[in-house]
Amino acid sequence: MHKFLKITSYxxxxxxxxxxxxxxxxxxxxVSYFFGDMTLVSRIIxxxxxISAIVxxxxxxxxxxxxxxxx
Numbered sequence: 114m115h116k117f118l119k120i121t122s123y124x125x126x127x128x129x130x131x132x133x134x135x136x137x138x139x140x141x142x143x144v145s146y147f148f149g150d151m152t153l154v155s156r157i158i159x160x161x162x163x164i165s166a167i168v169x170x171x172x173x174x175x176x177x178x179x180x181x182x183x184x
Contacts, residue, residue, distance in 0.1 A: 118168060118172075119168070119169075119172050121165070122164075122165035122166075122168040122169045122172070123165075123169060125161055125162050125165035126162065126165050126166050126169050128162065129159075129162035129163075129165070129166065131143070132144055132162075144158050144159065
């Protein structure tokens, strides 16, 4: 379950980052294009991406704390 959560959060953060890149470079919102502007589905996607960023930050910090050697 832990591995599934990490992979899912990574994929959702990647989707969010790509969407922000498209917005910044081309003023094109991929989520709004497919699901509509601030519809229930798009709001769920944005919420899941935000939650996934938190999960990725926490699990990344835990990985760093566990496996990195301090100098």
